[in-house]
Amino acid sequence: MMRKKKRTAISEENKTVYELKDVNGTVVDQDRVKGFQTAFRGEIIQPGDFSYEKARKIWNASIDKHPGIIARCAGVADVIAAVNFARENELLVAVRGGGHNVAGRALCDEGIVIDLSSMKGIHVDAKSHTARVQGGATLADLDRETHVFGLAVPAGVISKTGIAGLALGGGVGWLVRKYGLTCDNVISFDIVTADGKPKVASANENEDLFWALRGGGGNFGVVTSFEFRAHPVSTVLGGLIMYPRDRAVEVIRFYRDFTQSAPEELTAYAALVYTPEGVPAVAVIACYCGDLTEGEKVFKPLRAFGSPMLDEIQPMPFPQMQTLLDAAFPDGNQNYWKSTFLRELSDDAIAVLVEHANRATSPLTGVTIEFYGGAASRVGVSESAFAQRQAQYDLVIVAQWVDPGESQRHIGWARGLADSMRPFSSGAYFLNFLGEEGEDTIKAAFGPNYDRLVGIKKKYDPKNFFCLNQNIKPGL
Numbered sequence: 001m002m003r004k005k006k007r008t009a010i011s012e013e014n015k016t017v018y019e020l021k022d023v024n025g026t027v028v029d030q031d032r033v034k035g036f037q038t039a040f041r042g043e044i045i046q047p048g049d050f051s052y053e054k055a056r057k058i059w060n061a062s063i064d065k066h067p068g069i070i071a072r073c074a075g076v077a078d079v080i081a082a083v084n085f086a087r088e089n090e091l092l093v094a095v096r097g098g099g100h101n102v103a104g105r106a107l108c109d110e111g112i113v114i115d116l117s118s119m120k121g122i123h124v125d126a127k128s129h130t131a132r133v134q135g136g137a138t139l140a141d142l143d144r145e146t147h148v149f150g151l152a153v154p155a156g157v158i159s160k161t162g163i164a165g166l167a168l169g170g171g172v173g174w175l176v177r178k179y180g181l182t183c184d185n186v187i188s189f190d191i192v193t194a195d196g197k198p199k200v201a202s203a204n205e206n207e208d209l210f211w212a213l214r215g216g217g218g219n220f221g222v223v224t225s226f227e228f229r230a231h232p233v234s235t236v237l238g239g240l241i242m243y244p245r246d247r248a249v250e251v252i253r254f255y256r257d258f259t260q261s262a263p264e265e266l267t268a269y270a271a272l273v274y275t276p277e278g279v280p281a282v283a284v285i286a287c288y289c290g291d292l293t294e295g296e297k298v299f300k301p302l303r304a305f306g307s308p309m310l311d312e313i314q315p316m317p318f319p320q321m322q323t324l325l326d327a328a329f330p331d332g333n334q335n336y337w338k339s340t341f342l343r344e345l346s347d348d349a350i351a352v353l354v355e356h357a358n359r360a361t362s363p364l365t366g367v368t369i370e371f372y373g374g375a376a377s378r379v380g381v382s383e384s385a386f387a388q389r390q391a392q393y394d395l396v397i398v399a400q401w402v403d404p405g406e407s408q409r410h411i412g413w414a415r416g417l418a419d420s421m422r423p424f425s426s427g428a429y430f431l432n433f434l435g436e437e438g439e440d441t442i443k444a445a446f447g448p449n450y451d452r453l454v455g456i457k458k459k460y461d462p463k464n465f466f467c468l469n470q471n472i473k474p475g476l
């Protein structure tokens, strides 16, 4: 007679074996898994399979989770099958798009990962300036297809980020001031909700869901595809200007004044970083998406300021602009992030920021100040779930290192910087940059829209089936 498997991870010859368990800790019978597998077109990956170790890795190597099953979906029918299998077997559910969430919300221990990373289909309609994009596409996938038609969808600044997680949390990038947030450019969502039913959410169908998905994160279901509005963006003027770190205070003050009067075609971030050789520096990274001759004039004061050690502002295809910072965020490093909007970028705030950043514990670490406003700030706070429409500076602290044994030191530094900037914080947060934070911070990120989001969560996901996200509790 076959012996029933034990209920906890078991050790065979000192090797831990991970298993699929329900939320009560009971191992799910393999016959049930086989039944699910038979009806699944994509790939089912389980602990012990050859591809398991690779499939459970995400961008942030600090996250070390062991799902009981990874259901790599090939299409909408697979997503429905995975949602139903998870619900019927009471599994903990994680949904994976690009796997870039710094807190590792794309993974879980023992439960199921509904993995969309093979669903990357993109269709651009050049006539209507729209793009239909599946939920596993990255920004690089999207930019590659839209660029062929001289178009772009506003998204983020690192090409390997998943469009799904980014758009659901808002989405800021080089086109945010001219064309708004990524979520402002969604025309419709195809989504599978917790009941396993496919739905469309748009201005005319399931309007409440459409409102919630534009900034409400992964709380409401698995988005299988997005229909985006695209804009005529092809060659942009952009790049990096870098100065020695001892100029940081004056460069950031200049950046503040420069961004206040810049046209909306320009989006610029300031960053306290290190050169590849480990030399502390301060940089302004900017992108101008309008007429190039006009752009040259706009950049003039920035390029004339001080004596940069590097000035690489130049015309380039937009997809190239989208990869400029990729090398600074490689897969497989340890990462810990803190972020907050600042009330104002005062001289005092800049002084504290630079002083603390100068004591960073890793040369892979960076601190960025991002100014949005423009089109993003003209949408009303209650028009979509994304509430943080104010034109304030967003501070993003990115601690990054290689050796997991050093984690406490680097995390301590990032927390220390966040603490010292607290007096300047507006108490508001950008959902996409939140690491592992408490409920209060998540609530503050949703701001005045939180209560309405709870109501919509209750309607579409009353049992909090989708809970591994910046969670909105349905009030069980």
Ligand SMILES: Cc1cc2nc3c(=O)[nH]c(=O)nc-3n(C[C@H](O)[C@H](O)[C@H](O)COP(=O)(O)OP(=O)(O)OC[C@H]3O[C@@H](n4cnc5c(N)ncnc54)[C@H](O)[C@@H]3O)c2cc1C
Binding pocket: 059, 094, 095, 096, 097, 098, 099, 100, 101, 102, 104, 105, 106, 116, 135, 136, 155, 156, 157, 158, 160, 161, 162, 163, 164, 165, 166, 167, 168, 169, 170, 171, 172, 173, 217, 218, 219, 221, 222, 223, 224, 329, 432, 433, 468, 469, 470
């Ligand atoms: C290096 C780096 C650079 C970044 N740059 C930017 C930036 O420029 N602008 C910006 O706005 N953000 C940026 N972010 C933040 C990023 O947008 C969020 O971390 C986002 O959640 C990542 O989406 P993903 O699909 O890659 O992540 P995942 O880790 O796969 O998922 C993140 C969350 O979204 C949910 N989710 C993913 N796919 C789906 C889906 N199809 N349906 C429903 N829920 C889903 C997941 O369950 C999870 O809760 C960056 C992150 C990193 C690591």
